[in-house]
Amino acid sequence: MSQLRNLLRGIAVDRQEPPAEVVHRFDLACHTLYPHATATCVYALVKGPEDGPWELRHSSAGHPPPLLTTEQGDTRYLDAGAGPLIGLDPDLPRVTADDPLPPRSTLLMFTDGLIERRGESFGDAMTRLRQHTAALARAPLDVFCDELVLGLGTDTTDDIALLALRTPPPG
Numbered sequence: 001m002s003q004l005r006n007l008l009r010g011i012a013v014d015r016q017e018p019p020a021e022v023v024h025r026f027d028l029a030c031h032t033l034y035p036h037a038t039a040t041c042v043y044a045l046v047k048g049p050e051d052g053p054w055e056l057r058h059s060s061a062g063h064p065p066p067l068l069t070t071e072q073g074d075t076r077y078l079d080a081g082a083g084p085l086i087g088l089d090p091d092l093p094r095v096t097a098d099d100p101l102p103p104r105s106t107l108l109m110f111t112d113g114l115i116e117r118r119g120e121s122f123g124d125a126m127t128r129l130r131q132h133t134a135a136l137a138r139a140p141l142d143v144f145c146d147e148l149v150l151g152l153g154t155d156t157t158d159d160i161a162l163l164a165l166r167t168p169p170p171g
Helices: 003-010 018-034 120-137 140-152
Strands: 042-045 054-062 068-069 075-077 095-101 108-110 160-166
Touching: 003 018, 003 042, 018 042, 018 054, 018 160, 042 095, 042 108, 068 120, 108 140, 120 140, 140 160
Parallel strands: none
Antiparallel strands: 042 054, 054 095, 068 075, 068 108, 108 160
């Protein structure tokens, strides 16, 4: 995993390419170096208010999509940038998605270890995560993250990683 992370970091550093192009180049490199391996990833860039409203530019390869939770508790998965796993076929098309991030919203990126449970469908697991984030929408970000791990991560043996970003209020 660390080899793949470092490979992606080397491909993406100081590039001005759209996320889909970075993921495509990562797929080509993985296909060359590790021809029988597959992996998932999300490559995302956050644009701040100096460029206009907060926005997420992203492309995904078989990874659970980022989850956006508004301050009011509305939730939605940002799945417009979804694509196939790394390592399946480097010629498959990749897309870049642009999603606005409203003020005081929380963007969550996570590994499947946070939600997957034996005997539970992936759809039910994704719904459970949405319900938890909706209930925590106004909690401080550190509490938001801690409660997700404590509430969802106790029944798993898989690794859990999450990244969370809370956009500031307007102005």
